Amino acid sequence: MTETGAVLEAEQLVVGYGGAAVCGEVTAAVYSGQVLGVVGVNGAGKSTVLQTLAGRQPAISGEARIQGLLVDPDTVPFRRQVAAVFDDDLFFPSLSVTEHLLLVARGHSLPNPELRVAAELEFFGLDGRADAVPDALSSGQRRRLLLAAGFIRPASLLILDEPEQRLDPVMRDALARRIKDHAEAGGAAVLVTHDPGLLVETAGSCLLIKDEVELVEPGDGAAFIAGL
Amino acid sequence: MPASEQSVGTIPVAGRNLSRQLVSFTRRQSRAYNRSLTSFGDAFADVYTSVLALGCAAAIAVSFVAALRGEMVRADPLSSGVAVHSPVAMPAGLLWVLLTYGVLTGILMAARRLGPVAVTGAQGAWWLPLPLDRGPMVLPTFRRRIVWVGLGSTAAYVPFSILTGLGLATVEHALAAVTFGACCLAVLGIAALLQPGGGTPRRALAGAFLALAPLAALPALAGRMWPLAVSALAAAVILRRALHRAGAVPGTDLIRGGNVSGHAGASVFFLDTNELLRSFAGPPRPVAASRARRFYARPAGSPFAGLVKADVAAFLRLQPPVVVPLLWLAACLAVLVSDAGLPAWMQLAFIALAGCVVASGMGAVARRTALLPELDTLLPLSPASVRTSRLLMPAAALALWMALLTGTLAVLGAGGPMLPVMGILAGAGMGAGCLRGATRPPADWTLPPVDTPMGPVPRAQLSALLRGLDVTVLSMLPVGLALFVGQAVPVLVLMQAVVSLVAVLAVLLAPAGTGRGQR
Numbered sequence: 010m011t012e013t014g015a016v017l018e019a020e021q022l023v024v025g026y027g028g029a030a031v032c033g034e035v036t037a038a039v040y041s042g043q044v045l046g047v048v049g050v051n052g053a054g055k056s057t058v059l060q061t062l063a064g065r066q067p068a069i070s071g072e073a074r075i076q077g078l079l080v081d082p083d084t085v086p087f088r089r090q091v092a093a094v095f096d097d098d099l100f101f102p103s104l105s106v107t108e109h110l111l112l113v114a115r116g117h118s119l120p121n122p123e124l125r126v127a128a129e130l131e132f133f134g135l136d137g138r139a140d141a142v143p144d145a146l147s148s149g150q151r152r153r154l155l156l157a158a159g160f161i162r163p164a165s166l167l168i169l170d171e172p173e174q175r176l177d178p179v180m181r182d183a184l185a186r187r188i189k190d191h192a193e194a195g196g197a198a199v200l201v202t203h204d205p206g207l208l209v210e211t212a213g214s215c216l217l218i219k220d221e222v223e224l225v226e227p228g229d230g231a232a233f234i235a236g237l
Numbered sequence: 238m239p240a241s242e243q244s245v246g247t248i249p250v251a252g253r254n255l256s257r258q259l260v261s262f263t264r265r266q267s268r269a270y271n272r273s274l275t276s277f278g279d280a281f282a283d284v285y286t287s288v289l290a291l292g293c294a295a296a297i298a299v300s301f302v303a304a305l306r307g308e309m310v311r312a313d314p315l316s317s318g319v320a321v322h323s324p325v326a327m328p329a330g331l332l333w334v335l336l337t338y339g340v341l342t343g344i345l346m347a348a349r350r351l352g353p354v355a356v357t358g359a360q361g362a363w364w365l366p367l368p369l370d371r372g373p374m375v376l377p378t379f380r381r382r383i384v385w386v387g388l389g390s391t392a393a394y395v396p397f398s399i400l401t402g403l404g405l406a407t408v409e410h411a412l413a414a415v416t417f418g419a420c421c422l423a424v425l426g427i428a429a430l431l432q433p434g435g436g437t438p439r440r441a442l443a444g445a446f447l448a449l450a451p452l453a454a455l456p457a458l459a460g461r462m463w464p465l466a467v468s469a470l471a472a473a474v475i476l477r478r479a480l481h482r483a484g485a486v487p488g489t490d491l492i493r494g495g496n497v498s499g500h501a502g503a504s505v506f507f508l509d510t511n512e513l514l515r516s517f518a519g520p521p522r523p524v525a526a527s528r529a530r531r532f533y534a535r536p537a538g539s540p541f542a543g544l545v546k547a548d549v550a551a552f553l554r555l556q557p558p559v560v561v562p563l564l565w566l567a568a569c570l571a572v573l574v575s576d577a578g579l580p581a582w583m584q585l586a587f588i589a590l591a592g593c594v595v596a597s598g599m600g601a602v603a604r605r606t607a608l609l610p611e612l613d614t615l616l617p618l619s620p621a622s623v624r625t626s627r628l629l630m631p632a633a634a635l636a637l638w639m640a641l642l643t644g645t646l647a648v649l650g651a652g653g654p655m656l657p658v659m660g661i662l663a664g665a666g667m668g669a670g671c672l673r674g675a676t677r678p679p680a681d682w683t684l685p686p687v688d689t690p691m692g693p694v695p696r697a698q699l700s701a702l703l704r705g706l707d708v709t710v711l712s713m714l715p716v717g718l719a720l721f722v723g724q725a726v727p728v729l730v731l732m733q734a735v736v737s738l739v740a741v742l743a744v745l746l747a748p749a750g751t752g753r754g755q756r
Contacts, residue, residue: 065489082366083487089368099362103267109363116259116367142270158363 015040016165016197017062022071024054024061030069031057033221039166044188044198046208048230049218050237055201056095058218059170062199063093076165089117092164094155094172100143106130106154107139110161117162129157132187134180149175160187167191167198173207185210205231256369260377263364302396305583310403312578319573319581319651319720329577330457333401337417338453339568341424344390345445348428350517351501352494354379354483361492372484375491379429379483383476386425391418394456401577405459413459419468420452426475432494433486508702509679510597511604518555518601540616544626548602552630555601562598562638565591569642574649585717588642589710595638596667596709599631600675607676624672624745632668632741639664643716655725659716659733666712666737669744674705708740 015038022035032054039045047055060066062073064082073080076090100109107126114122130136133153143151152175159167167188173181181204188198188211202208208215208231215230217223225233354375356365364374394417398410405413427445452471455464500516533550537543572579572587606612606627613623643660646652652659680701686693715733719725 083485085368085370088366093366097358097362099358101263101267101359101363103270104263105266105270108262108266112259112263112363113367115262116255116364116369118255 016043017045017073017075017199019062019073020071022058022061022073023069024057024066025069026057026066028069032218034071035216035222036071037216037224039197039199041165041195041197042192043214044192044200044212046212046215046227046230047199047201047218048203048208048215048234053218055218056170058216059093059095059168059199059201063091063095063168065093065095089163090165091168092159092162092166093168093170094159095170096152096174097155098151100151100154102142102144105140105142106135106146109143109154110157113158113162119162125161129161132160132183133157149177149180152176153180156184160191165196167196169198169200169202171201171203173202173204181207203234203237205234208234253370253373256367256371257373259364259367259369260373264377298396302399306400306403308580309400309578312580319584319646319723325574325649327571327575329401329575332571332575332577333397334454334457335571336568337420337456338449339564341420341449341453342446342564344386344421344424345428345449347517348425349431350494350519351498352379352432352491353382353425353428354432354479354486354491355494355498356491357495357499358492361488361495365488365491370484371486371488371491375483375486376480379480383422383425387418387422390421391415394418398456398459401457402459409459412462412465413456416459416465416468417456419465419472420455422472423452423468423475424449426472426479429479429483429486430475432490433482507679507682508698510702511600511607511675511677512679514597514600515604518604540618541622541626544616544618544623545629548626549630551602551605552634555605562595562634565595566638566642570645573646573651581721585721588717588720589713592635592639592667592713593706593709596631596635596671597674597705599634599668600671602630603627603672603675621745624747628668628672628741628745631671632665634664635667635671636661636664639667639716646720652719652723653725655727655730656716656719659719659725659730662730662733662737663712663716666740667709669737669740670705670707670709670712672705673708673744673747677701677704708744712737712740 017037017039019035019037023030024035025031031052032049035058037045047058049055057066061068062075062080064080064087068080075087078084078087078090081087082091104112107130110126110129111122114125119125127136130139133156135150135153135157138146138150143154146154152172156172159169169188172184172188176184185207188200191198192211198211200208200212209227212227212230215225215227217225217230217233355378356375360374365371391414394414395410398405398413398417402410402413427448431441431445452468455468458464497516501513504510504512504516532553533546535546537546569588569591573584613620616623618626639660640657643652644657647654647656678701680698682698684695684697686695687697715729715736716725719729719733722729
């Protein structure tokens with residue numbers, strides 16, 4: 010934890026590329042049990058904020074700490090704390106769905122990894138495709154596999170970039186429940202979304218990224234999305 | 238729902254063993270899957286065709302090297318070559334050392350672009366986020382690279398040694414080749430040591446280039462054991478340190494190297510030089526970008542002027558460093574003024590090779606814009622006008638390069654005073670070749686080969702692969718002829734003007750749709 014007890018604490022964080030900021034300064038704190046939504050128009054910088062929090066993109070200035078650790082995905086403690094799901098669509102072409110998840114479960118030293126994998130496969134509706142390789146999956150199924158890999162492992166902070174993309178409505182509802190369960194179990198999450206329903210259902214607060222970045226109620230964030 | 242209480246918590250970090258087990262698990266499962274898709278017949282056919290192709294290539298290389306060696310043995314160093322009247326004569330030994338240095342420099346630069354410690358996209362996405370030691374994740378691939386670079390460079394040096402060490406015995410050639418292989422491994426290790434931490438300080442890079450100089454001299458000292466011992470020791474020490482630090486390379490750098498390696502590997506597989514050059518292209522340089530921005534901000538009088546400004550600005554931003562063409566220029570001059578007894582045709586072939594490489598490198602803007610041909614339709618300009626704009630900078634740069642080369646040769650007494658004029662004219666034609674090559678569509682490997690008396694020939698693919706190089710080589714023919722006969726006589730100057738003009742017009746006025754981005 011940080012000194013304030015926050016799981017995630019961002020202080021005057023400026024994100025962007027090649028020294029050029031893509032949005033205003035981000036200052037926010039997310040505590041255990043909280044979900045922070047992030048909304049904005051296309052190109053506002055939502056995903057860049059998430060990429061920076063996950064350590065994939067260096068910050069221009071300011072700093073972010075997760076469980077008191079400076080963002081640095083090259084350190085083991087940071088990787089142990091943070092699970093990030095982006096729309097990467099990168100898979101081992103010769104590994105099955107089950108084997109991908111087993112890799113993550115074993116890599117995090119989970120007890121009974123086979124049982125955990127079986128449970129995730131069932132939850133994400135992939136049990137019928139457990140032995141399929143990624144090329145044999147639909148776009149939505151590959152998205153489910155990425156989400157399953159994010160949820161199967163322990164993490165203090167879950168970073169989700171538009172997780173609802175390519176999911177059907179039933180799966181979206183299940184995803185919302187899963188995010189809430191993660192928070193109720195003591196985790197925290199940061200979620201970029203274009204889905205007002207998912208935002209209202211899961212988030213306790215919301216970062217609205219326009220010219221400036223402001224903290225608003227999830228309902229206001231949902232109204233902003235609905236008005237786009 | 239899976240046990241939510243387990244979704245948060247601290248799991249002890251497992252160490253190197255678990256990391257090794259997961260890498261092994263991934264490899265084992267992948268192999269099992271691939272084996273299930275591959276029959277014995279397919280595997281046999283793959284091995285058979287690979288061995289046959291390698292055998293044919295080796296036979297051609299051996300006969301070529303043997304013929305060339307015979308010619309070099311017979312040649313008189315004082316009367317062979319295109320610059321026989323040059324007051325400067327570089328000792329052959331120095332030339333070989335300089336060429337070796339150039340090759341080692343190229344290997345260092347290529348290795349830095351390719352990682353050399355790297356992971357594939359899937360490994361980056363599934364292995365790197367695990368809270369484990371990354372050493373076992375990156376070391377197997379890096380070790381394989383070490384083995385391949387060692388074997389490949391040793392084998393590649395054998396023909397070079399046979400040509401440059403005419404008086405050496407077989408064992409001495411083998412010693413020289415192994416010494417070169419060890420030097421290449423040391424270079425690979427240096428590239429890996431420069432990798433951690435991202436942006437390498439210029440001083441460290443400069444130090445690395447300096448360190449290559451003594452290494453480059455070692456293979457030329459063949460016949461004794463100590464150069465091999467020194468190079469092997471250097472390689473062992475550097476690689477040991479590089480292997481030790483491989484797990485500490487930042488994830489972003491591992492992924493970047495893997496992306497470049499994957500892109501370059503696929504380009505080589507499909508023999509697509511444009512994609513290969515795209516894969517090696519670095520990000521725009523900030524200094525050039527700032528200069529170009531000021532230039533670009535000035536008003537343009539017409540759409541064509543606007544496009545020219547855009548192309549000039551893009552050229553300044555995207556063009557690779559000027560050091561590469563300068564190195565090729567220096568290599569050409571060294572080859573021409575050395576007393577190595579190289580036959581004139583071989584010196585001219587080297588100039589043609591250098592011209593093709595430099596011309597290919599000048600097409601960065603055309604290669605980028607070819608990916609988005611729609612951009613060229615934004616201005617009310619004909620396709621010929623667009624191509625003219627895109628041709629200007631490569632043609633100017635290549636004319637300058639050729640002017641420097643031919644001007645220096647003229648000063649050294651080769652070709653006469655009109656040779657630089659021919660060089661400038663040739664540069665314009667080479668610019669056309671550069672544009673033609675940079676906008677060529679990729680080869681269509683689905684087209685069947687054409688039956689010929691020599692057997693089936695993939696004619697469509699070959700013509701696609703040679704597109705651009707054909708015009709570049711054609712544009713260099715008259716100036717090469719002038720160097721061969723020793724005098725840029727008026728008829729050759731006229732011939733050069735006509736050839737370059739035809740090359741430029743042929744590329745500018747090519748029918749729409751004959752190349753990607755040429756509309």
